[in-house]
Amino acid sequence: MAEKGSLSRVYDWFDRQLPVTELMENHATKYPTPKNLTYWWNFGSLAAIFLVIQILTGILLAVQYKNDPTLAFDSVQRIVRDVEWGWLIQPMHAIGASFFFLVMFIHLGRGMVYGSYKSPRALLWLIGCALFMVLVIAGFTGYLLPWGQMSYWAAQVITEVFSAVPVVGQTLVEWVRGSFVVSDATLSRMFTYHIVLVPILFIMLTVVHISALHKVGSSNPTGVEIDKKEKDKFATFHPLTTAKDAWFGLLVLMVFFAFVFFAPHYFTPVAQFIEANPLQTPPEIVPEWYFLSMFAILRSIPEKLLGVVALFGSVGILFFLPLLDRSPVKRAFSRPIFRWGLLLFFLDFIYLGYLGTKPPLGANLVAGQIATLYYFLFFLSLPLVTWLEAKMAAKKGAKDE
């Protein structure tokens, strides 16, 4: 027997006391992946790539950023102008947020099209929804930090929605802001949530999400579960999926860096380049593109409390998807009614985003209300849709015989 090298002896020392090999084989190299996955299955690992980008750039920014209303705006300019490579790190973090949301939307959409929220992946879906909620909190808290006009007024508008809660509304608003208006206290707490709470929750939930995924196995585009014993239908995660994730990830990074280097202000509204001024409301307060659909839902309901319920409900209802849709058919394309309902839902979501940029007046208000109605109707009609589809299938089955 050949003498073992010192490096492999060090490895053995760790492996004896920590499940290094076991973890690596179970969760990376040897994890069985269905061979028929399409590129829609790449967005989970892409989300992980953007999580890493956000954490690394975020740490570097937090070192130089000052969470004080009199210094915050200046410190961001200082980062961009004076800090070594700050001009690269700051837009990477800002553009990274947009890409993170885009990737997350596609990942969620993929889950809906291919029934990834159904048994045995209901818990996996729920953890994913929790991750999405943390991302929403990350987006909201992070947007306040540059302390631009849009930061300030968006925070003012969104924290104001809590006042719709009966009896404790105003107290709740003050509790969230830490003051009567968005101020130093608000900035301090949002900064703390953004750099402590958000990353801890995100990393923890990601680990749980991946553990759950690897317990139940990946879904696949046919919508039919593959028996674990059919070994020829699986490939090990490495090298097939790692190679696929690598090249596709690099392709997306090319697009990402095109924004970072050539259009770093693309997603930034011009009012963000004016320091927050509590005495001057900007002509229009529009949230970032990824919040536009939720914003449209909030504004299309004239009754304040109902609007807030709808706002939180629009994200919350995602958690109930496994409960509402009990159809055994996973793949949307195989379902005669659901396929069109889901397509319309995606178009509806994008249309709501468009309406979010328009003032809620006249025809736009009515359109927003119809779009909001459909948003919820899509989810709530799922038991009925499932029942109808089952009847259709039974009828067709009888005819075939």
Add this chain to the structure above:
Amino acid sequence: MAVLGATLVLFAGLVGVAAASEELPPLPDVSIPTDAETIELGERIVMARCKTCHSLQYLRDEETLQPLLSGITPDTAKKQFGVVPPDLSLIAIARPGGAAHTYAFLTGYENDLGDCEKAANRFISGGCTAMVDPRLSDEDALAITAFLKEAADPNEKIRVQIGIWVEIFLGILTVMAYLVYRRIKKRELG
């Protein structure tokens, strides 16, 4: 892949819609010069004229390294003009239309004051401004715009320079990674 592409295009369209909205007259279609000479001319005009009332706090004096403050204090300005003149370091990216708006504003003064107290300008919402017509030639207005654009985004040049190389590097790496994937796919899936 085609559907993926369509999703991205749709997404870009949505963001584009979000970016465009304002009821001012259309901004003049003007290309802002980027040559050092014009920017230097613009800098000289800004330092000689604009800086009397406007600060450029994110720029520094070459000798003292102190932020560039206006000639008059904000208090005096407030007394004299009714408002504190805005800081100019970010002005070329802080208005809808960016630097094109800066140029439009500088050259958009109306001779007829209308209801305005001090000056009328087509390219400001409300149509009135406290800043009197600087009576600039087109060349000077363009030079000022070129300088303010550079002041607002001083890293543009180096960013584009490095960006091109990053894209070339990533492009080669992506193609190589794709070729690796194709070989692995052939081996694993047959």
